[in-house]
Amino acid sequence: MIPIVDLKAQYASIKDEIGVAIQGVLDSCQFTLGNEVAALEKEFATYCGAKDAIGVNSGTSALHLALLAAGVGPGDEVITVPFTFVATAAAIHYTGATPVYVDIDPGTFNMDPEKLEAAITARTRAVVPVHLYGQPADMDPIVEIARKHGLIVIEDAAQAHGAEYNGRRIGSLGEMACFSFYPGKNLGAYGEAGMVTTDNPTYAKKIRMLRDWGSEQKYHHTLKGYNFRMEGMQGAVLRVKMRHIEAWTEARRVAARRYDEAFAGSGIETPRPFTKGRHVYHVYAIRSPARAKWQHELTAKGVQTGIHYPLPVHLQPAYADAKWRRGDFPHSEKAAEEVLSLPMYPELQNAQQEEVVAAVLDVARQLVPNY
Numbered sequence: 043m044i045p046i047v048d049l050k051a052q053y054a055s056i057k058d059e060i061g062v063a064i065q066g067v068l069d070s071c072q073f074t075l076g077n078e079v080a081a082l083e084k085e086f087a088t089y090c091g092a093k094d095a096i097g098v099n100s101g102t103s104a105l106h107l108a109l110l111a112a113g114v115g116p117g118d119e120v121i122t123v124p125f126t127f128v129a130t131a132a133a134i135h136y137t138g139a140t141p142v143y144v145d146i147d148p149g150t151f152n153m154d155p156e157k158l159e160a161a162i163t164a165r166t167r168a169v170v171p172v173h174l175y176g177q178p179a180d181m182d183p184i185v186e187i188a189r190k191h192g193l194i195v196i197e198d199a200a201q202a203h204g205a206e207y208n209g210r211r212i213g214s215l216g217e218m219a220c221f222s223f224y225p226g227k228n229l230g231a232y233g234e235a236g237m238v239t240t241d242n243p244t245y246a247k248k249i250r251m252l253r254d255w256g257s258e259q260k261y262h263h264t265l266k267g268y269n270f271r272m273e274g275m276q277g278a279v280l281r282v283k284m285r286h287i288e289a290w291t292e293a294r295r296v297a298a299r300r301y302d303e304a305f306a307g308s309g310i311e312t313p314r315p316f317t318k319g320r321h322v323y324h325v326y327a328i329r330s331p332a333r334a335k336w337q338h339e340l341t342a343k344g345v346q347t348g349i350h351y352p353l354p355v356h357l358q359p360a361y362a363d364a365k366w367r368r369g370d371f372p373h374s375e376k377a378a379e380e381v382l383s384l385p386m387y388p389e390l391q392n393a394q395q396e397e398v399v400a401a402v403l404d405v406a407r408q409l410v411p412n413y
């Protein structure tokens with residue numbers, strides 16, 4: 043089976059460096075925060091072109107604390123997209139605010155800026171565009187509309203480490219950006235971890251306090267905070283991986299180009315070329331109304347695929363709200379029915395990718411009407 047991601051292949055390529063880094067944490071006994079996390083924060087801020095970065099224990103916590111730092115709370119509305127991982131909406135709920143959705147542009151799978159203004163009410167506090175699959179949302183119009191209405195923009199950059207939009211790195215385009223280092227992400231920890239980047243010292247200070255029980259001074263709690271600290275071990279692992287992220291991102295982009303070229307003219311619906319910067323291909327998704335058959339056939343041919351994501355958030359039972367019905371966000375709903383992610387990771391070998399391509403073209407012969 044060719045897997046959709048292969049964490050073991052990546053570990054094998056950096057095993058010695060990781061061993062040294064982990065040994066360093068064991069020797070120092072700095073198991074939460076500590077020097078490795080502090081150094082990672084500096085390096086990651088620089089990488090994103092942001093003034094500061096605050097390490098936390100997951101991407102979800104990053105979103106939660108960024109929203110709290112922005113002053114979002116009960117009674118507020120926060121605008122995001124329904125076609126995302128559930129954490130985007132969950133973090134909004136944690137603050138007591140209500141998520142309000144705008145549909146995606148079906149060509150990019152990201153927030154359609156033309157639909158944003160109509161969703162703004164007197165209660166809207168913030169906008170959370172998601173850079174889904176590693177492709178930046180169309181930030182210029184989103185930020186412009188947000189500024190006009192006095193809203194804070196928090197990027198959900200969980201899938202977009204190193205992505206660029208109009209010459210700028212993701213992580214510095216809104217007031218704050220939130221990254222996940224879940225193991226399967228483009229920059230993945232060996233456990234859970236996340237980061238908020240920001241240029242704003244007030245937000246940075248508040249997030250630093252909130253992640254550590256709302257205190258600046260031990261046992262003095264000036265804010266009601268959380269235990270959302272990043273572990274020292276994750277800081278050390280991520281610092282090793284930062285040395286490789288650019289090469290890995292380029293390898294993803296090469297693999298994506300190979301898929302694009304191999305499927306050109308086949309009638310397979312491939313990701314639209316991204317013209318406004320750098321797509322980092324966390325996910326490479328094709329789409330088809332016959333997705334179940336595609337997935338079944340590819341599995342039979344030894345190619346693992348994924349579905350990111352099969353249900354938009356407004357139709358998830360836990361987040362269903364009487365306000366939303368099937369049909370409210372037709373592009374998100376259709377994408378959720380059609381997307382199929384192919385194997386995509388930096389260590390994907392040419393020969394493996396050729397096997398995937400051959401299997402996909404074989405299935406296309408049966409299932410694509412204009413093949």
Ligand SMILES: Cc1ncc(COP(=O)(O)O)c(C=O)c1O
Pocket residue numbers: 100101102103126127129130172198200201221222223224235236
């Ligand atoms: C778009 C998106 N937002 C938020 C998250 C939450 O990140 P984490 O799993 O690190 O909490 C993820 C990843 O899982 C994600 O893909």
